[in-house]
Amino acid sequence: MFAYILKRLIYAIPIALSVTVVSFVLVYLAPGDPLNAIAPADAPEEVIQALKSAYGLDKPVPVQYGLWLMRAVQGDLGTSIASGRAVTAEVLSAVSNTLLLAGMAALGGVLVGCVLGALAGYRHGTWIDRVATVISVIGVSIPHYWLGLVLTILFSIWLPWFPAMGAGPGGSSEWLWDTEHLRHLVLPALTLSVIPMGIITRTVRALVADMLEQEFVTALRARGLSGVAIFRHVAKNTAPTVLAVAGLQIGYLMGGSILVETVFAWPGTGFLLNTAIFQRDIPLLQGTILVLCMFFVVLNLLVDILQPLIDPRMGRS
């Protein structure tokens, strides 16, 4: 078991490193001199030279990468051009908001998806199955930024139940656990939860239906086990796969929330990415993407480590 976790940890290192390489290379994808992204257009020559040596731009690219990585590891992701603040501080406050939104959406989506999928798998071929299938197809086909708009029309304009924008009253971006903030969370989280719901429903339905046809279930039935006891066996066998899919979904949601955050003006990483892209704020873009992807890598690692804890067979292989 310990050896397995160690192996996973070591395997994550090259992936994490390659993520930093891609984030670094993004600057060079951008058209023009990377210096243009850092220095103002009308900067005098000596300022440009000073910036060049400060950012190490006068050195060869691999050395630049090394320097950048050293600073990033120490928590220094540079300075945002748009706001002049440290990128690390900006990203961390935005990431907490995105995590909250993505976490809530994943929680809701996975719970509903599990219940719907299990029902559909158990009642294979009945109307429940058909309803669950339709819901899962809608869940994976709907453009969620449009769903956000429709939900705003329905529950914010038509029925004024929930606020349409922001994360709190008066456009505050500081999150508090009170009813007013929670009301702001409802619509964006609901919008975002549709994707994992569709995918989890589909996965659980197929798994449960498959499981019920296995011989061990027949054997359990023959031994006279009750439905609840059999369900416990089925649940135990489906849990590792569902965990893996759900874990990946949280990661996808952290990336995918950019569209929903734009619709609801949610002060998260999506908002930050938007600013970064349209103000050509390359350090901010780089930093946000690096932090989000590191979350994704860590999440994948967590899923890999948690899986054999649920299903010991995996750790042994």
Next chain:
Amino acid sequence: MSATLELSLPAAAPVAAPAPSRSYWRVVGRQLRRDPMALAAGLVLLLIIGAAVLAPWLAPADPYKASMLKRLLPIGSPGFLLGTDELGRDMLSRLMHGGRLSLLMGVVPVLAAFGIGTAIGLLAGYVGGRLNMVIMRVLDVFYAFPSVLLAVAISGALGPGMSNSLIALTLVFLPQVVRVAESVTTQVRQLDYIEAARMSGASAFSIIRVHVLGNVLGPVFVYATGLLSVSMILASGLSFLGLGVKPPEPEWGLMLNTLRSAIYVNPWIAALPGALIFVTSIAFNLLADSVRSAMDIRR
């Protein structure tokens, strides 16, 4: 291969057992024509594609012609069947024209990833060894990025614009296609008849073309059809963020964005472009499901 999507062809085939002379793709095509879900999805897609392609001739008005006096007219206004947008342009015409760019932006990245990805996958799988390892490890890096984030990051770094978002989306789908093509190729390569072909002196190129490609194309094709719906949503999403098509071009995602402020005045007009993205994406998804079961390939 074209037979799979020609849903409009009359189903003239008799119900009797398939004649041995029929090719695999014709059997698949016939299977699809018997599937009501595939027919319905195909019909919807045909309508949407038809309206988009024929928009210059069918659209009732000029999609660029603005009028300050006729802004945000409701659906069903005289002369404007689906109302007007925030600049007083005819919604029906803009939606029809918008389909051209939206479909193009959704389909082209999948086609490109299908073509390039199959080639890379065949190469990696057939040559194997160190080349395979290098290609697959490089592609693994892309899996460390959530797809929406990767698309936004690449097209954000390249700068807004249509061609940049096409490049970004192709790069998002490419690793997935390569992985499918590579795994099938690796399996097929080990079969006896490939060995026999090699011993009879066939060149690597002709073995791939004649013996491997036919086996690989099916699974990759099914996978690629499954990507169409995601691609539609992502492509319009990039335009929605302002990273894709630029105004005043009509495009569904961009229209959704520019109409966003109109939801307080005339909400249903604002919801129209997104509804079309949704319908197209659902139709692509259902068709992909049918193609998968017709070709009898499990994911």
